[in-house]
Amino acid sequence: MSFLAIQFLTGLSGSVSLFLMSAGLTIIFGVTRVVNFAHGSLYMLGAYIGWSILTRLPHDPLWFVGGVLAAALATACIGAVIETTLLRRLYRAPELFQLLATFGVMLVIQDLTLLVWGPNDLPMPRAPWLRGSVTIFGDHFPAYDLILIAIGPTVLAALLLLLNRTRFGMLIRACTENRDLAAALGINHRILSTSVFALGAGLAGLGGALILPDSSANTQMDLAVIVEAFVVVVVGGMGSISGAFLASLMIGELQAFGIVLLPGATLVLVFVIMAAVLSVRPRGLLGDAPIPSAVSATGKPMRPVSPRIQLFGWGLVVLAATAPFWLPPYWLSVLTEILIAAAFASSLHLIMGPGGMISFGHAAWFGLGAYGSALMVRTLGAPMPLALVAAPLIAGLLAVAFGWFVVRLAGVYLAMLTLAFAQIVWATATQWTRVTGGDDGILGVWPSGPVPFFWWVLSLSVVSIWLLQRVARSPFGLVLIAARDSEARALSVGLRADRLRMVAFAVSGAAAGLAGGLFVFATGSVFPTYVGVGKSVDVLLMVLLGGINTVIGPIVGAFAYTGFYDLLLQTISMWRLALGLTIITLVLTFPDGLAGGWRRSRS
Amino acid sequence: MLTRRTVLGTAAALAAPAAGRAQPAPIRIGEINSYSAIPSFTLPYRNGWQLATEQINASGGILGRKLEVISRDDTGKPQDAVRLAGELLDEQKVDILAGGYLSNVGLALSDFAQQRKRLYIAGEPLSDALVWQKGNRYCFRLRPSTYMQAAMLVEEAAKLPAKRWVSVAPNYEYGLSTVKWFKALLSAKRPDVTFVGEQWPGLGKIDAGATAAALAEPKPDAILNVTFGPDLTNFVRQGNTRGLFENRSVVSVLTGEPEYLEPLGDETPEGWIVTGYPQAQVTTPANTAFIAAYRARFSAVPGMGSIVGYSLIQSIAAGIRRAGALDADKLIDGFSGVSFETPFGPASYRAVDHQGTLGTFVGKTALRDGKGIMVDWHYSNGAAYLPSDQEVQALRPSAG
Amino acid sequence: MTLLSVRDLTKAFGGNKVVSGISFDVAIGEIVALIGPNGAGKSTCFNMLNGQIRPDRGAILLDGTNIVSWSPDRICRVGVGRGFQIAATFGSLTVRDNVRTALIARQRAMWRFFRSASGVFTTESDALLDRVGLSLLADQACGTLAYGDLKRLELALALSNQPRLLLMDEPTAGMTVADRRKVMDLMLALTRETHTAVLFTEHDTDAVFRTADRVLVMDKGALIAEGVPAVIRSNAAVQAAYLGC
Structure with a gap:
């Protein structure tokens, strides 16, 4: 009994920083539609700034409160700067393009934090009053955790008051529910967006500063929280603050009790919860706002590839085929990787462009193909060609099964369900050690020689990309785009949008699986990192960077991103700063993506 | 900080430009580590190998040639590590690969090295598989593995009266295998011991309060802790406030290493049995000289990472000297059984499994002037905590 | 009847x-x-x-x-053909491709993956557009149409399956x-x-x-x-x- 009560209270206190994070995220999303990848960075900055302030202040409670609020305020200011200098310029760009920009911001903040505060974890020495405990049912319970438990509902009440009783709040709600209407009513969207972003950033900063008595400020905390915060936002229902509160409580409690019942399930618990909630309630617990279509439905038409560019492309393929004769071995391996990335990105483009479905978990298919072919070779002794046949089959089949669930969702909810599935695959890869080798992976899956392998990669990637492009231009591709533009109209001319999407998912999954299979032989091994969030984000960035409205976008994006990343990694140590600034510059210069921008500059 | 393309004994090279031209080409080491992902360990580590490189070059280099280290950031991902290893071999023409922090990066590099038939000297990766199950003749490893660290701690743990144990470890390979070995080795020495609970928080994502409460629930006598870094700070703070460590023994891996002990500050729990590095308390001539040189060069106190970086380069220099040449077969012969000097004292690479015999310090934590330190420590030589050669050979199926 | x-x-x-x-x-x-x-x-x-x-x-x-x-x-x-209160069309497609989509659906031709869509039902599409008086706008993106033309297009879509x-x-x-x-x-x-x-x-x-x-x-x-x-x-x-x- 006492244990249950303690664990319950622990779950409550654990949910508070999650709530503060996700409340900010959900308000920002509601008003600006920005999926703010840099929200974890703001949380981290809140902690670091809080550390800098609090370690210089006297150690009594009032100074603590003042210091925490000052940290939150400082983070809010940083948020306002990010919004006014960067995001404001991007609201007209296709949705999700801002995600690219916030990803750039995240990279920049990571390196700046390292520069300013150094590599070591920074723990704030706890004042005696922060170390105290109260006795509950005979067990010690931290007094500070009780304070945290009170802060959650207080912030919720303050936010609800703000939303329901003030003009500012009314404007926020109006914009969340209907942006066009709000604009028609003459609401000044610029000021509102800036202040909402600052508010969200301030909440993240508050959350970051409040963890200092429990934890240290460290350079890994941004990535540690961002994904879970997204989960909370989605489970709660996007744009709903009460939903975020409810979801954070639920996840806090399930985690507190989950680790008692299933100690090994820590890696997947939240994702299984999310998948379960979304399959019952496709808009989260309290989400009733209309789901914004992920890829703008008023969308610009897909641009056909002109014959001249096609010819140029085939010319490049022929040139690439001769590469082993003139390209040094390392650069051949870079080209190999870029080709695989282009095939991978093209597979995502099919579901994101024509299909209108964003995936935050496309690495799942890549990874399934990779593990599939590695296991074929290592356990069945299959030759490479056979393994490369198996890779797309395995990934494609599982994509069909998963597609059946996922096509019933839309927008960011769909994206988060793909993330949940990818995380489940990742956790399986990590924990099913007997088959997958766990973190140590499967090693020694090398092709016979780098040059013949390069030709394999070149031909299979080109064929895969060519087929994907043909599919996008086929009758199937056309009706897929149609179903994206207007599902109701598609149904009323006799098209089953869900089936079309499911098939698109399967084709895309199979193509990603092939890319994964190739990648295994390029690196000689497979690890859970191939299924990790990072891999999914990489491919998403490639597609967005290249531009979503043309089939050559993902190819351009893959070349630019992979090539530049590889180059930076081998030349400078602050590669994150450089990559982040480059992404931000590109996003501001080419709001249609690289391929789109190039085309625009010609016309 | 911005560029590290050519970190070598710069001072020496620049001081004598005329002579530099006449000198033979330097021996190049291609070094890869998780600089951006794990900066708190890898930045002191970088200082360590820089210091060693400078010292070696100042005293005339190896085989009459300077030593040059070309370093890359693997970002914590094995696939990037493998690609960069290719760049180092093919573009930078390095003679030996070295480095690694994460076990899977180490394993990927080891497999790549075998594929390319070049040497890879792992510094920090602790996975047993690196020299055993997945060991190969091209790979050597410096640090005591998870098995060895567990064995060193079990020696002390077996002396405790505690019978009911719980464990908490990060939910990945390092945590899993440390707990596995600790259980196996302790149970062998103490059949009366039972393990009554375990917690596996995600790396960097510990829910410390809930974990602490869940560990206390089965009323254990003792706790095995394998968490480190930010997770450890959270865990210790919640454990302190909740009284988890009161009247319980705690055995904790790596916690005595300055990188992980320092952040605990005045909340360092006393009496934990830990592995680590008591820094200036170790007054052997080797360690004192190392600390003095490190301080003079970087105005900082070395951490465990500094020791690893420094010893790694020293061991490579010794191996090359003994081999007398740079082709892989000669190098393998040279490295197998080579002895080298480290701040911890002499160590060697065993011929049987290419495992380094570098040990670590085992002691207890204590608080002095608001800081955590190690007390009652002793040096555990790695050579004493390894299974017999026969057992090792059975564990090393692929390497022969 | x-x-x-x-x-x-x-x-x-x-x-x-x-x-x-x-x-x-x-x-x-x-x-x-x-x-x-x-x-x-x-x-x-x-x-x-x-x-x-x-x-x-x-x-x-x-x-x-x-x-x-x-x-x-x-x-x-x-x-059964259907029109919506607010015209529902396929916004990013051309007028002809809107109608082509409906015809593909009617002929159950959507599971063709490797043909070019521009080669199917072109004459049929143009005939239908002719009936609603949109022939001249066939190559325009449907997002750029005036509302009256959009309603005509919708009518063409509703009639595409000869309801x-x-x-x-x-x-x-x-x-x-x-x-x-x-x-x-x-x-x-x-x-x-x-x-x-x-x-x-x-x-x-x-x-x-x-x-x-x-x-x-x-x-x-x-x-x-x-x-x-x-x-x-x-x-x-x-x-x-x-x-x-």
Whole structure:
């Protein structure tokens, strides 16, 4: 009994920083539609700034409160700067393009934090009053955790008051529910967006500063929280603050009790919860706002590839085929990787462009193909060609099964369900050690020689990309785009949008699986990192960077991103700063993506 | 900080430009580590190998040639590590690969090295598989593995009266295998011991309060802790406030290493049995000289990472000297059984499994002037905590 | 000959009966208007007919087959075309590709993965566009069309499966007066030509009385009157419920 009560209270206190994070995220999303990848960075900055302030202040409670609020305020200011200098310029760009920009911001903040505060974890020495405990049912319970438990509902009440009783709040709600209407009513969207972003950033900063008595400020905390915060936002229902509160409580409690019942399930618990909630309630617990279509439905038409560019492309393929004769071995391996990335990105483009479905978990298919072919070779002794046949089959089949669930969702909810599935695959890869080798992976899956392998990669990637492009231009591709533009109209001319999407998912999954299979032989091994969030984000960035409205976008994006990343990694140590600034510059210069921008500059 | 393309004994090279031209080409080491992902360990580590490189070059280099280290950031991902290893071999023409922090990066590099038939000297990766199950003749490893660290701690743990144990470890390979070995080795020495609970928080994502409460629930006598870094700070703070460590023994891996002990500050729990590095308390001539040189060069106190970086380069220099040449077969012969000097004292690479015999310090934590330190420590030589050669050979199926 | 017969159709939302047990018929080739004040239940009734909402009770017989709770795409495939209050088209496609999409769907040709879409049903698409007078705009992106043209395109889409029954929810909503008349006349001309029955809702009473063969009047979820336009115009109950206000 006492244990249950303690664990319950622990779950409550654990949910508070999650709530503060996700409340900010959900308000920002509601008003600006920005999926703010840099929200974890703001949380981290809140902690670091809080550390800098609090370690210089006297150690009594009032100074603590003042210091925490000052940290939150400082983070809010940083948020306002990010919004006014960067995001404001991007609201007209296709949705999700801002995600690219916030990803750039995240990279920049990571390196700046390292520069300013150094590599070591920074723990704030706890004042005696922060170390105290109260006795509950005979067990010690931290007094500070009780304070945290009170802060959650207080912030919720303050936010609800703000939303329901003030003009500012009314404007926020109006914009969340209907942006066009709000604009028609003459609401000044610029000021509102800036202040909402600052508010969200301030909440993240508050959350970051409040963890200092429990934890240290460290350079890994941004990535540690961002994904879970997204989960909370989605489970709660996007744009709903009460939903975020409810979801954070639920996840806090399930985690507190989950680790008692299933100690090994820590890696997947939240994702299984999310998948379960979304399959019952496709808009989260309290989400009733209309789901914004992920890829703008008023969308610009897909641009056909002109014959001249096609010819140029085939010319490049022929040139690439001769590469082993003139390209040094390392650069051949870079080209190999870029080709695989282009095939991978093209597979995502099919579901994101024509299909209108964003995936935050496309690495799942890549990874399934990779593990599939590695296991074929290592356990069945299959030759490479056979393994490369198996890779797309395995990934494609599982994509069909998963597609059946996922096509019933839309927008960011769909994206988060793909993330949940990818995380489940990742956790399986990590924990099913007997088959997958766990973190140590499967090693020694090398092709016979780098040059013949390069030709394999070149031909299979080109064929895969060519087929994907043909599919996008086929009758199937056309009706897929149609179903994206207007599902109701598609149904009323006799098209089953869900089936079309499911098939698109399967084709895309199979193509990603092939890319994964190739990648295994390029690196000689497979690890859970191939299924990790990072891999999914990489491919998403490639597609967005290249531009979503043309089939050559993902190819351009893959070349630019992979090539530049590889180059930076081998030349400078602050590669994150450089990559982040480059992404931000590109996003501001080419709001249609690289391929789109190039085309625009010609016309 | 911005560029590290050519970190070598710069001072020496620049001081004598005329002579530099006449000198033979330097021996190049291609070094890869998780600089951006794990900066708190890898930045002191970088200082360590820089210091060693400078010292070696100042005293005339190896085989009459300077030593040059070309370093890359693997970002914590094995696939990037493998690609960069290719760049180092093919573009930078390095003679030996070295480095690694994460076990899977180490394993990927080891497999790549075998594929390319070049040497890879792992510094920090602790996975047993690196020299055993997945060991190969091209790979050597410096640090005591998870098995060895567990064995060193079990020696002390077996002396405790505690019978009911719980464990908490990060939910990945390092945590899993440390707990596995600790259980196996302790149970062998103490059949009366039972393990009554375990917690596996995600790396960097510990829910410390809930974990602490869940560990206390089965009323254990003792706790095995394998968490480190930010997770450890959270865990210790919640454990302190909740009284988890009161009247319980705690055995904790790596916690005595300055990188992980320092952040605990005045909340360092006393009496934990830990592995680590008591820094200036170790007054052997080797360690004192190392600390003095490190301080003079970087105005900082070395951490465990500094020791690893420094010893790694020293061991490579010794191996090359003994081999007398740079082709892989000669190098393998040279490295197998080579002895080298480290701040911890002499160590060697065993011929049987290419495992380094570098040990670590085992002691207890204590608080002095608001800081955590190690007390009652002793040096555990790695050579004493390894299974017999026969057992090792059975564990090393692929390497022969 | 009866084409559509609706029997006892009922739907409640949260205990609120929005449509309560209405029954009516539509004959082959007949043009029927469904009118009533706002909130009378017209849209709900329509959405049950086209499969978007599942009724609580009742039957919808198309040529004798009960299509209650069929999905919209299946209803389409048995010969029901549909227009929306706010024109629903495929915004990023050209006008021709909009129609081509509908024809691909009709011919079940969407599982062709490796042909070029631009090579299928081009002549058929252009013929259909010609009928609605959009030939000149065939290559325009549909997002750039004027609203009147968008409604024409929608009509082309609704007619693409050569429906026996066309359901149009306020076909002239949001249009200029001049456009209303043109689109309405176009709809009539096309459906008379193919002997397609039409059931439409409309607020513009002039349009209703000018075009409909028969008028159904709904109020508060029930059918309160039914008859030829002249009769309905002079019906006291209808005037009280609807025309009066």
